[in-house]
Amino acid sequence: MVGPITIDPIDRFENLYEENPETACWEWTACKNEDGYGLFFNGETIVRAHVWGYEYHRDEVPREMELDHLCRSRSCVNPRHLEIVTHKENMFRARDKSRRSHCKKGHEFSPENVYVYNIKGRIDRIDRRCRTCMKEYQRDYYFKVTKKKTEETKCRVA
Ligand SMILES: [Zn+2]
Numbered sequence: 394m395v396g397p398i399t400i401d402p403i404d405r406f407e408n409l410y411e412e413n414p415e416t417a418c419w420e421w422t423a424c425k426n427e428d429g430y431g432l433f434f435n436g437e438t439i440v441r442a443h444v445w446g447y448e449y450h451r452d453e454v455p456r457e458m459e460l461d462h463l464c465r466s467r468s469c470v471n472p473r474h475l476e477i478v479t480h481k482e483n484m485f486r487a488r489d490k491s492r493r494s495h496c497k498k499g500h501e502f503s504p505e506n507v508y509v510y511n512i513k514g515r516i517d518r519i520d521r522r523c524r525t526c527m528k529e530y531q532r533d534y535y536f537k538v539t540k541k542k543t544e545e546t547k548c549r550v551a
């Protein structure tokens with residue numbers, strides 16, 4: 394007797410997103426709901442893809458808790474871009490627009506401008522940075538270093 398071909402959910406899951414090399418987001422390529430969250434058939438029922446991925450790779454999400462996309466891309470299923478928060482905190486963050494949507498210098502935290510990273514030495518903790526600020530910082534640093542080098546050379550030559 395030939396039964397239905399069963400594919401392990403994780404094998405299907407791995408084929409349903411594409412990693413964005415720029416943002417490291419795992420962008421869901423399959424069906425999404427009207428809010429833009431990926432939908433996934435876990436073998437029994439349809440669930441939200443980012444929640445399923447988080448629970449598979451990281452930890453169970455308790456009933457009263459929610460997952461917040463630090464990268465601000467709802468279709469992203471990268472568990473490293475998701476932070477577990479209470480419903481209250483999630484609502485508060487959504488309302489607290491100034492902190493939530495812009496960096497200290499006022500650059501918008503658009504999905505393209507957010508850099509999500511692991512806090513050093515704490516694999517379970519993530520935070521985010523503004524890419525525009527990072528670029529500005531790198532540029533300033535580059536100018537400082539090259540300027541210093543030029544001056545040093547001048548001094549030696551003289
Ligand atoms: Zn992401």
Ligand SMILES: [Zn+2]
Nearest residue numbers: 496500523526
């Ligand atoms: Zn910024």
